[in-house]
Amino acid sequence: MYSEQTARVELQPMVDLIIETRDLVKKFGKFTAVDGLSLEVPVGSIYGFVGPNGAGKTTTMRMLTTLTRPTSGEAWVAGHSVTDEPRAVRRSIGYMPDEFGVYDDMRVWEYLDFFAACYDIPENERKRLIVDLLELVDLSHRRDDMVDKLSRGMKQRLSLARTLAHDPAVLILDEPASGLDPRARVEIRELLVELARMGKTIFFSTHILADVSEICTHIGIIEEGQIIAQGSMDAMRSQMQPHREITVTVRDADAAEVVRSLVTPIEGVVSTADLEPKGGRHRVRIDYIGDDDGVASINRALTAANIAVLGFVEETRDLEAMFMRVTKGIVS
Amino acid sequence: MTDAAIYETPTTREVRLQDGAGTLRLGALVYAGIAIVVLLLAATAGIRVIPNLFDLLRGILLARYTGAADTALALVFLMTLVNVSAFLILMVGVTARELWALPALWLLVGLNVAALALLGYTPSLVAIVIAAWAGVQLGRDMRAFRVNPVMLKELRGRMRGVRAFLVLSVYLGLMSSFSMLLYLIYNSLTRASGSAAAGEVGRVLFMGVVGIELLLIIFIAPAFTAGAITGERERQTYDLLRTTLLASPTFVIGKLESALGYILLLLLAGIPLQSLAFIFGGVSEIELILSFVILMVTAVALGTVGIYFSALLQRTLSASVRSYTVIVATMFIGPFVTSIVIDFIIRLLFESGSPLVSPLLETILRYANLLVTSANPITAALNTQALLIERQAVGFWSFTLSSDGSTIPMISPWVLYTIIYLVVSALLVVLAVRRTHQTEF
Ligand SMILES: Nc1ncnc2c1ncn2[C@@H]1O[C@H](COP(=O)(O)OP(=O)(O)O)[C@@H](O)[C@H]1O
Ligand SMILES: [Mg+2]
Numbered sequence: 001m002y003s004e005q006t007a008r009v010e011l012q013p014m015v016d017l018i019i020e021t022r023d024l025v026k027k028f029g030k031f032t033a034v035d036g037l038s039l040e041v042p043v044g045s046i047y048g049f050v051g052p053n054g055a056g057k058t059t060t061m062r063m064l065t066t067l068t069r070p071t072s073g074e075a076w077v078a079g080h081s082v083t084d085e086p087r088a089v090r091r092s093i094g095y096m097p098d099e100f101g102v103y104d105d106m107r108v109w110e111y112l113d114f115f116a117a118c119y120d121i122p123e124n125e126r127k128r129l130i131v132d133l134l135e136l137v138d139l140s141h142r143r144d145d146m147v148d149k150l151s152r153g154m155k156q157r158l159s160l161a162r163t164l165a166h167d168p169a170v171l172i173l174d175e176p177a178s179g180l181d182p183r184a185r186v187e188i189r190e191l192l193v194e195l196a197r198m199g200k201t202i203f204f205s206t207h208i209l210a211d212v213s214e215i216c217t218h219i220g221i222i223e224e225g226q227i228i229a230q231g232s233m234d235a236m237r238s239q240m241q242p243h244r245e246i247t248v249t250v251r252d253a254d255a256a257e258v259v260r261s262l263v264t265p266i267e268g269v270v271s272t273a274d275l276e277p278k279g280g281r282h283r284v285r286i287d288y289i290g291d292d293d294g295v296a297s298i299n300r301a302l303t304a305a306n307i308a309v310l311g312f313v314e315e316t317r318d319l320e321a322m323f324m325r326v327t328k329g330i331v332s
Numbered sequence: 333m334t335d336a337a338i339y340e341t342p343t344t345r346e347v348r349l350q351d352g353a354g355t356l357r358l359g360a361l362v363y364a365g366i367a368i369v370v371l372l373l374a375a376t377a378g379i380r381v382i383p384n385l386f387d388l389l390r391g392i393l394l395a396r397y398t399g400a401a402d403t404a405l406a407l408v409f410l411m412t413l414v415n416v417s418a419f420l421i422l423m424v425g426v427t428a429r430e431l432w433a434l435p436a437l438w439l440l441v442g443l444n445v446a447a448l449a450l451l452g453y454t455p456s457l458v459a460i461v462i463a464a465w466a467g468v469q470l471g472r473d474m475r476a477f478r479v480n481p482v483m484l485k486e487l488r489g490r491m492r493g494v495r496a497f498l499v500l501s502v503y504l505g506l507m508s509s510f511s512m513l514l515y516l517i518y519n520s521l522t523r524a525s526g527s528a529a530a531g532e533v534g535r536v537l538f539m540g541v542v543g544i545e546l547l548l549i550i551f552i553a554p555a556f557t558a559g560a561i562t563g564e565r566e567r568q569t570y571d572l573l574r575t576t577l578l579a580s581p582t583f584v585i586g587k588l589e590s591a592l593g594y595i596l597l598l599l600l601a602g603i604p605l606q607s608l609a610f611i612f613g614g615v616s617e618i619e620l621i622l623s624f625v626i627l628m629v630t631a632v633a634l635g636t637v638g639i640y641f642s643a644l645l646q647r648t649l650s651a652s653v654r655s656y657t658v659i660v661a662t663m664f665i666g667p668f669v670t671s672i673v674i675d676f677i678i679r680l681l682f683e684s685g686s687p688l689v690s691p692l693l694e695t696i697l698r699y700a701n702l703l704v705t706s707a708n709p710i711t712a713a714l715n716t717q718a719l720l721i722e723r724q725a726v727g728f729w730s731f732t733l734s735s736d737g738s739t740i741p742m743i744s745p746w747v748l749y750t751i752i753y754l755v756v757s758a759l760l761v762v763l764a765v766r767r768t769h770q771t772e773f
Contacts, residue, residue, distance in 0.1 A: 087577065090575055093575065097572070100568050101569045106485070119576055
């Protein structure tokens with residue numbers, strides 16, 4: 001184990017990764033659910049693990065949480081190998097599965113007390129801990145209620161509190177927001193941000209892009225068991241940025257024609273097209289590859305040619321579009 | 333366990349617990365070895381190839397015992413088996429970090445010291461050394477031992493609210509009405525036939541109540557435990573537990589304790605009813621105690637069978653079916669059929685007055701009979717009671733062979749029953765722990 005670890009450190013001395021997998025493979029019989037996955041989750045990040053249903057997110061997480069053995073490949077959590085040091089891994093993670101049961105015959109505080117005891121926290125510390133945890137997830141007022149009487153969102157928050165009982169370095173959350181109503185989703189999202197601020201690394205899976213774009217610092221996209229894109233949100237955005245769509249609105253067809261002929265020769269303009277006139281106004285769509293300065297210079301060129309520009313809008317590429325573009329052709 | 337254990341850097345506490353458990357396992361193994369040797373020696377002495385071997389062995393192994401030399405050897409054998417099961421149970425208790433483990437460890441030391449002092453049971457020297465050593469190892473970290481969180485959780489759930497109260501009330505209500513019914517039936521029967529000995533009424537009542545309790549245990553002990561682990565799987569709570577630091581022995585023992593704790597409560601609640609029999613007389617305190625021991629051992633044995641299959645299988649239903657099948661086959665039908673066969677052979681051989689039967693063959697048959705009688709709680713209980721009434725024998729007694737009139741030492745079935753099933757239970761718990769420990773592949 002030690003030789004392996006030093007080897008790993010030598011290979012990647014600069015990045016501080018709290019979760020790392022190398023060519024992780026999980027087969028169920030002939031079916032390959034996870035196919036050579038290499039993840040890198042930096043310390044302190046909020047990492048969105050995005051992919052459609054059946055992509056292998058849950059399977060990956062079950063390997064990271066020592067519940068399932070990888071068929072091949074390696075994975076480390078907080079520097080511990082998931083196959084060789086499962087207890088050390090368990091000590092450093094808080095895990096929330098996608099589907100989990102809560103005991104129906106327990107009170108909220110008993111639920112937390114039980115799990116804290118499972119993490120070997122002495123009884124005299126547990127009382128204080130439970131108060132703190134309930135406060136954090138805003139369930140103090142439900143302390144003595146039965147767990148199965150809670151709403152789904154509350155159960156999810158309670159479960160989140162449970163994952164925090166032993167103050168783990170990293171939270172592994174499988175679809176934490178699925179099945180929640182919009183309000184509960186926002187609450188969970190805020191809670192995750194709050195936890196990240198407390199210094200926890202959050203590695204969570206989702207098939208809903210909105211979750212990712214709002215709070216994530218990092219993102220990994222998985223499809224059919226393989227990572228197809230991974231990195232910080234900023235890097236991902238700028239990687240997508242060069243390809244822009246600019247829509248110019250003018251008064252009539254002639255002006256539109258002038259705009260098209262004017263911009264077509266500009267370097268970086270891939271194509272132009274007339275869009276359906278809207279409200280009697282004509283619109284031209286410009287496909288452009290270039291940076292912000294380039295966009296500004298197109299704008300300037302139009303103004304210089306004395307064209308009455310009614311609108312000059314760059315479509316913001318949201319994550320959805322980015323996701324569609326990246327996964328294009330891999331999955332229908 | 334898994335290969336993971338090789339790499340993992342355990343905490344000091346984990347190392348200490350592992351060491352302590354290892355020492356205790358050594359104790360169990362040593363005593364299993366001693367038991368086998370004693371058994372072989374007893375067999376050698378029994379066929380009398382070496383003269384006075386019994387006396388010699390008594391001198392070495394149980395010097396202060398004043399009874400017959402062959403009885404002494406039987407006693408040594410049983411005490412050795414008790415040590416085996418005690419070490420096994422303590423080993424599991426230590427790995428599960430049970431609060432009772434340390435006191436029980438020192439209790440074992442104390443009992444062995446007493447056996448040495450009172451009976452001259454020399455093999456206890458090994459137990460004293462091993463158990464005391466484990467006690468010293470473990471005593472350095474008293475805080476490692478704590479209330480089992482799983483047991484606490486289960487009991488909290490089970491004892492909550494009206495349900496537990498209702499169950500207990502219904503149970504006691506049924507038991508009382510049944511006793512009442514028994515009494516009325518018995519009363520009217522004896523009145524019709526004339527004399528009504530109060531003692532008889534008391535005995536019938538007592539046996540009725542114990543019988544119901546036995547039935548109850550047979551039904552609920554495996555039912556409680558067969559769902560213990562599979563139930564967590566089915567409710568999707570098992571994975572949560574497996575990602576915590578909860579050790580599998582703690583989990584398995586906690587489940588077992590909570591089931592047994594509940595049964596203990598039911599049994600304790602039934603004691604006043606059993607004691608009603610005292611009013612009529614005909615039942616002694618020793619019978620009450622022995623019935624309690626047999627019932628509790630039955631609960632432990634059936635509970636561990638349930639736990640074992642719960643660890644082995646995926647579904648509660650299949651675990652229950654397998655538990656009941658195995659229990660009925662090995663604890664009831666198997667011993668029952670065998671005992672009928674043996675009984676038949678014995679009768680065939682001896683009641684015809686055949687002089688050809690050797691004392692050796694008869695000895696073997698009698699012991700085989702004792703063994704199968706002791707394998708089944710019903711025959712064990714009935715025979716124990718019969719012995720108490722007919723011979724006032726609680727433990728050992730001498731059996732006179734029909735073949736040559738010599739005597740062999742016999743023991744009341746409840747002792748053997750208790751020892752057999754405690755050893756089996758401890759082994760099943762160890763297996764269940766192993767099974768839960770393995771990660772899914
Ligand atoms: N225990 C299993 N046995 C067989 N196939 C499985 C098992 N677990 C998951 N799979 C398959 O592996 C694929 C990935 O599943 P999963 O990891 O749950 O995807 P996700 O969480 O991304 O929706 C799915 O096609 C699923 O059917
Ligand atoms: Mg999933």
